[in-house]
Amino acid sequence: MDKTYSIAEARNDLSGVVREAEAGRPVTLSRRGRPVAVIVSASEFARLAPRRRALAAAIDAFRRDFGASLDDSDWLPARDASEGRGAWRP
Template identity: 45%
Template sequence: MQKQFSIAEAKNRLPTIVHYVEKGPYVELTRRGKPVAILLSIQEYERLSRKYTGFWNAISEFRRKTEDEGIEISDRDFNGLRDLSSGRGIELR
């Protein structure tokens, strides 16, 4: 299905377009060839509408969820993730 429809086309094909955007991609609506609106799924709208919680709140929520689910993270889980070599292969002069 195309991703762009004139408002008149969208009016005539609305049920089909709604089914299309429910599955993921958005549809652009145009008036006289210029984009004027976007039709997207409620899931995508909710994702885009979420407030930014900030790093500290996100990490606190992550810690709470892992504790609630009984997931234990130890120092062993982080072994080998960081390159400890001097300069990480960059030679300084």
């Protein structure tokens, strides 16, 4: 079960709050009795945080995972490249 601290309590015992999180026990911070944040260990955050990857790597992973074949026409702009209407000028 997560430990819950008010923000004032957490401020007064920040080292204890950090120790709880480091030990693998998430700590919930509350304001006026409502949860507003959770402190977790750095390793847990790394596990939960989305990993960013380059577009090319994401496309390769998509192709590999779904056996999808994509060609250049899949990436052509969907917007009409012809000149649009003129801008209104007073």
